[in-house]
Amino acid sequence: MNAATETAVAGETAGREVLLKVENVSLSFGGVRAITNISFDIQKGEIRAIIGPNGAGKTSMLNVINGFYHPQEGVITFKGEARSKMRPYEAASQGIARTFQNVALFKGMSTLDNIMSGRTLLMKRHFFWHLFHYGPARREEIEHRRKVEEIIDFLEIQHIRRAPVGRLPYGLQKRVELGRALAMEPELLLLDEPMAGMNLEEKEDMSRFILDVNSQFGTTIALIEHDMGVVMDLSDRVVVLDYGKKIADGTPEEVQANQDVIDAYLGVSH
Amino acid sequence: MADAAAIAGGRLDTFPKLLLRNATARASRPAMREKDLGIWQTWTWAEVLDEIRAFALGLQDLGFKRGDTCAVIGANRPRLYWTIAAVQCLGGTPVPVYADAIAEELAYVLEHADVAFAMAEDQEQVDKVLSVGDRLKSLRDMVYDDPRGLGDYDHTRLHSFEAIQAKGRERLKNEPGAAQAFLDEIELGKGSDISIILYTSGTTGRSKGVMLSAERCIAAASDTAAFDKLSDADEVLAYLPLAWVGDHYLNYAQGMVAGFCMACPESAETVQHDLKEIGPTFYFAPPRVFEGLLTRVMIRMEDASSIKRRMFHYFIDVARRYGEDILDGRPVPFSGRLLYGLGNLLVYGPLKNVLGFSRIRTAYTAGEAIGPDLFSFYRSLGLNLKQLYGQTEAFLYVTAQEDGHVRSDTVGPAAPNVEIKISETGEVLFKSPGMFIGYFKNDTATAETVDAEGWVHTGDAGFFDHDGQLKIIDRAKDVGRLVDGTLFAPKYIENKLKFFPNVKEAVAFGDGRDFSCVFLNIDLNAVGNWAERNNISYASYQELAGHAQVYEMLQSNVDKVNRDLANEPTMAGAQIHRFLILHKELDADDGELTRTQKVRRSFIAERYAPLIEALYDGSSEKFIETEVTFEDGRKGRISATVQIRDMTVYPAAEEHKEAAE
Numbered sequence: 001m002n003a004a005t006e007t008a009v010a011g012e013t014a015g016r017e018v019l020l021k022v023e024n025v026s027l028s029f030g031g032v033r034a035i036t037n038i039s040f041d042i043q044k045g046e047i048r049a050i051i052g053p054n055g056a057g058k059t060s061m062l063n064v065i066n067g068f069y070h071p072q073e074g075v076i077t078f079k080g081e082a083r084s085k086m087r088p089y090e091a092a093s094q095g096i097a098r099t100f101q102n103v104a105l106f107k108g109m110s111t112l113d114n115i116m117s118g119r120t121l122l123m124k125r126h127f128f129w130h131l132f133h134y135g136p137a138r139r140e141e142i143e144h145r146r147k148v149e150e151i152i153d154f155l156e157i158q159h160i161r162r163a164p165v166g167r168l169p170y171g172l173q174k175r176v177e178l179g180r181a182l183a184m185e186p187e188l189l190l191l192d193e194p195m196a197g198m199n200l201e202e203k204e205d206m207s208r209f210i211l212d213v214n215s216q217f218g219t220t221i222a223l224i225e226h227d228m229g230v231v232m233d234l235s236d237r238v239v240v241l242d243y244g245k246k247i248a249d250g251t252p253e254e255v256q257a258n259q260d261v262i263d264a265y266l267g268v269s270h
Numbered sequence: 271m272a273d274a275a276a277i278a279g280g281r282l283d284t285f286p287k288l289l290l291r292n293a294t295a296r297a298s299r300p301a302m303r304e305k306d307l308g309i310w311q312t313w314t315w316a317e318v319l320d321e322i323r324a325f326a327l328g329l330q331d332l333g334f335k336r337g338d339t340c341a342v343i344g345a346n347r348p349r350l351y352w353t354i355a356a357v358q359c360l361g362g363t364p365v366p367v368y369a370d371a372i373a374e375e376l377a378y379v380l381e382h383a384d385v386a387f388a389m390a391e392d393q394e395q396v397d398k399v400l401s402v403g404d405r406l407k408s409l410r411d412m413v414y415d416d417p418r419g420l421g422d423y424d425h426t427r428l429h430s431f432e433a434i435q436a437k438g439r440e441r442l443k444n445e446p447g448a449a450q451a452f453l454d455e456i457e458l459g460k461g462s463d464i465s466i467i468l469y470t471s472g473t474t475g476r477s478k479g480v481m482l483s484a485e486r487c488i489a490a491a492s493d494t495a496a497f498d499k500l501s502d503a504d505e506v507l508a509y510l511p512l513a514w515v516g517d518h519y520l521n522y523a524q525g526m527v528a529g530f531c532m533a534c535p536e537s538a539e540t541v542q543h544d545l546k547e548i549g550p551t552f553y554f555a556p557p558r559v560f561e562g563l564l565t566r567v568m569i570r571m572e573d574a575s576s577i578k579r580r581m582f583h584y585f586i587d588v589a590r591r592y593g594e595d596i597l598d599g600r601p602v603p604f605s606g607r608l609l610y611g612l613g614n615l616l617v618y619g620p621l622k623n624v625l626g627f628s629r630i631r632t633a634y635t636a637g638e639a640i641g642p643d644l645f646s647f648y649r650s651l652g653l654n655l656k657q658l659y660g661q662t663e664a665f666l667y668v669t670a671q672e673d674g675h676v677r678s679d680t681v682g683p684a685a686p687n688v689e690i691k692i693s694e695t696g697e698v699l700f701k702s703p704g705m706f707i708g709y710f711k712n713d714t715a716t717a718e719t720v721d722a723e724g725w726v727h728t729g730d731a732g733f734f735d736h737d738g739q740l741k742i743i744d745r746a747k748d749v750g751r752l753v754d755g756t757l758f759a760p761k762y763i764e765n766k767l768k769f770f771p772n773v774k775e776a777v778a779f780g781d782g783r784d785f786s787c788v789f790l791n792i793d794l795n796a797v798g799n800w801a802e803r804n805n806i807s808y809a810s811y812q813e814l815a816g817h818a819q820v821y822e823m824l825q826s827n828v829d830k831v832n833r834d835l836a837n838e839p840t841m842a843g844a845q846i847h848r849f850l851i852l853h854k855e856l857d858a859d860d861g862e863l864t865r866t867q868k869v870r871r872s873f874i875a876e877r878y879a880p881l882i883e884a885l886y887d888g889s890s891e892k893f894i895e896t897e898v899t900f901e902d903g904r905k906g907r908i909s910a911t912v913q914i915r916d917m918t919v920y921p922a923a924e925e926h927k928e929a930a931e
Contacts, residue, residue, distance in 0.1 A: 149307035154418075159539035161308065212419060 016043035018077075019188060019220050020065065025074030027060055034060040035071070036244045042188065047214055048222045049231045049252075052241035053264065058224045059101060061241065062190050065222070066098050067091035079187070093121050097186035099177045101193045101224075107166030111176050114165055115151055118183030119144045151179045154216075155209060171202035178209065182217075189213065191223040195230055203227065207234055232256065240264070274453060283461030284484040286359040288526040290456065293319035296529045299502050304348050305536035305544060313348070315529070323452050325349075325431070326356035328438030329387070330451075332411055332429070336361035336458070339383050339467070343367045343376065343399070344391025346508040346534045349415045349431050351522060353389040358465060358484075360455050365467045365479070366513035369395065375477070377402035379469050383479060383710065384408045389431075392416040396428070461485030467710050468515050470662050479710030480515075480662045490665045490704025491523035493686040497670065498632045502529035504551045505629075509541045519666040519704075520554050520634075545626030553633040557640040560655075563625060564647060585613035586650075593618075593650025598674045618651045627653050634658050634670075636681070641769040645678035657681045659742055663719065663726050664688075665704030669740045680739035690740065691725060696757065697746040698732045699725040731759060733840050743841075748871075750781025756843030758786060760871060763844065766834060770827045771796040775856050777869050778846075779882060785847040787885040789878065790824055791815075791856055797823075812910055815851045824851060825915055832920055842922030848885050849917065850892075852878075853910035859899045881912060890914055 020042040027035040063069040067086040129137035232252040240248040242264040278291040297316040340357045354364040365383045390396045441448040465484035469477045510517035535544040592606040633655045659681035660666040671682030684690045688702040708716040731749040732742040743759035750758045760778040767776035774793035780786030808814040832845045856862040884892035895909035
């Protein structure tokens with residue numbers, strides 16, 4: 001990327017509408033404060049990275065965003081609507097999907113069925129009809145299957161369509177999990193360490209998929225990642241946490257130059 | 271003024287004319303299938319013509335002229351095949367390029383072939399072409415099939431396939447003469463036109479562009495389609511590389527001639543599933559594919575329940591006894607037929623179904639030597655697997671085995687209308703209906719390959735066996751002679767040894783020597799497994815390789831090879847007199863193998879000179895120290911005293927053999 005496009009991107013980012021806003025959020029478990037008074041926003045259409053050393057509160061932050069944890073203090077505004085307490089499935093039906101640090105798929109089910117399960121919330125017909133696979137339920141399933149096939153095509157996993165996911169290599173399981181999240185057609189996609197445990201080639205593939213999801217479907221993405229190369233290349237803006245506090249927020253270049261970040265996390269810039 | 275029916279009824283000497291014929295005579299028969307979003311989509315011959323015509327007219331609008339060349343880069347996608355046909359319709363020459371070619375190779379081919387247009391499958395291929403764009407002076411426009419990721423690219427000289435087709439369809443609607451112009455272009459095509467330029471893979475030096483003329487392509491394809499009785503009821507799965515002569519011949523050319531349906535796999539990884547779903551009737555695969563399948567079947571069977579496992583092994587044994595005889599129509603006892611029928615019901619049928627082989631009438635393998643056991647395994651299941659020998663320069667077929675006359679160690683008699691001659695040096699020469707016109711822009715190479723009398727030199731050494739089948743033994747330049755003048759073909763001997771599971775690598779020596787000797791490498795998996803079962807403990811590869819019982823075992827393998835060689839008049843003199851098992855595995859890191867795992871004979875000879883000396887001076891063991899490179903790049907030295915074994919040499923069985931027949 002040359003300098004001209006970089007400024008263009010930065011300019012674009014500045015003008016974007018805010019999709020999710022986190023204001024003064026604190027979360028503690030008993031006496032342990034996991035997150036202390038954190039505020040940041042995620043703009044529509046961007047790739048936002050959340051980084052920090054181990055135990056910095058990144059995953060807790062993600063869990064707060066998708067309603068799995070309820071912060072004791074602070075407000076989260078999604079699509080202009082403030083919320084206090086929300087269950088994960090409510091977050092999901094509002095358009096927030098996620099993948100997990102440790103793959104959380106249905107191991108005994110096929111790739112196809114796993115991704116199909118991502119569409120549960122979008123199925124409108126009554127359970128009764130689906131039981132008999134009849135009439136409107138049948139038509140609906142065909143429609144959803146088409147969407148799922150598009151995702152399979154997009155992620156290039158046609159060859160494992162029928163394979164039980166438990167038997168797949170880790171890199172592919174991660175890809176299936178991304179597929180399931182995409183099946184929800186989310187507005188905001190939360191990725192918890194999408195590259196963990198992958199080899200270089202798998203990381204390159206995953207990076208390409210993340211960029212393609214962002215550019216082709218316009219999905220906003222928030223990701224946690226430890227691989228700094230990936231974070232710096234993929235993300236538009238980065239927020240850095242350390243011991244549950246926000247220590248920096250900005251473009252990858254800004255964050256990389258920030259002395260607090262270098263001290264806390266990055267070590268010597270390379 | 272030409273009309274479609276008239277062209278189709280005339281002399282069919284180009285592929286576009288065959289296309290018109292098929293679109294008329296087989297209008298509603300399936301011509302092409304592709305799996306899209308998990309569902310097989312089918313185009314009839316009439317629809318395929320429609321697609322090709324729309325694209326060709328769009329391409330013409332873009333400025334494509336008779337004589338232009340167009341690169342086709344990518345995997346087996348219908349639209350890439352249609353591009354080949356559309357370019358041929360317009361009197362241009364398609365130049366397919368391997369999808370996995372690196373940018374440098376791609377640049378060489380595109381530059382050398384002066385391509386004016388390029389059809390790229392997807393973003394990856396577009397990027398590759400763009401990365402070398404400054405070298406491609408003649409390239410005017412590029413078309414892509416899959417739009418993914420290409421949205422933001424500069425589209426002044428880049429076009430989507432759909433856009434070009436839309437332009438063509440618009441012309442058909444608004445321009446009264448468009449449809450006629452398309453037919454006129456086809457009618458202008460002559461049989462002597464260059465139909466396609468196929469670049470050889472270039473394992474030795476720069477790849478060369480093999481020019482094939484339309485009439486010769488069609489003549490060759492018609493002969494073999496008749497030979498294997500291919501018709502429009504047949505079906506193939508096009509999974510071989512698009513730029514390889516095998517794919518263009520077996521699928522495109524034979525498909526056009528016989529009018530059968532070509533199915534494109536969903537992706538390279540799904541070929542195995544697609545094979546099962548399509549159930550082709552004609553199939554080609556190199557030996558390593560068959561080997562990989564067999565390994566997978568065996569591993570799965572190891573995991574099966576004991577009843578199933580026992581049933582499998584019992585019936586595979588039955589198949590081994592009667593299968594090939596039944597396939598070739600030889601007499602088999604009634605009880606054997608009964609058992610085989612039961613086996614077919616319980617094992618062979620279901621197994622072939624899983625592998626996608628249920629409907630195959632004819633299958634070919636070629637490219638390298640195939641192990642006799644491997645070959646027999648598939649044939650005994652009732653799969654009509656045969657061998658052929660071919661070259662890009664011949665537009666594939668030089669020899670092919672006839673149904674019922676199949677052997678694992680030969681490649682068959684000359685294919686229909688092919689003439690074969692063995693030169694004085696033992697090189698195989700041929701003249702064939704499909705033989706090439708010459709190398710593109712490389713007359714020197716053409717003159718080197720085709721002699722004054724029109725014989726094409728294959729560069730392979732071979733001889734005709736007693737029943738008139740050709741045996742290919744080695745590359746001609748690798749074949750040497752013993753001191754007494756006996757033919758010495760190292761690869762031929764090495765391959766025979768490598769068919770034993772215990773032997774991983776073999777290196778034969780003998781050129782300019784009194785007799786032949788070999789170095790062997792044991793296969794640590796196979797021999798290690800054997801050691802485990804026989805309670806033989808060992809600490810290292812070296813120790814296992816030097817074990818007396820291992821030597822015994824390999825000695826019996828070498829003995830079998832010698833018996834085999836004794837049965838072949840030409841090779842009997844090259845029987846192995848002495849052998850040794852190397853104390854280390856040959857390794858590409860040490861420069862002993864190429865990166866593609868081929869032995870570098872002369873390098874090995876130099877590195878292990880003391881061992882070779884010992885092989886020929888009669889000593890029974892020899893101390894050797896060798897430097898080795900570890901995986902992390904560190905160097906070390908290993909030393910060992912290597913034993914050498916003498917072998918029994920059998921008298922040549924020429925007379926005996928002839929008497930027996």
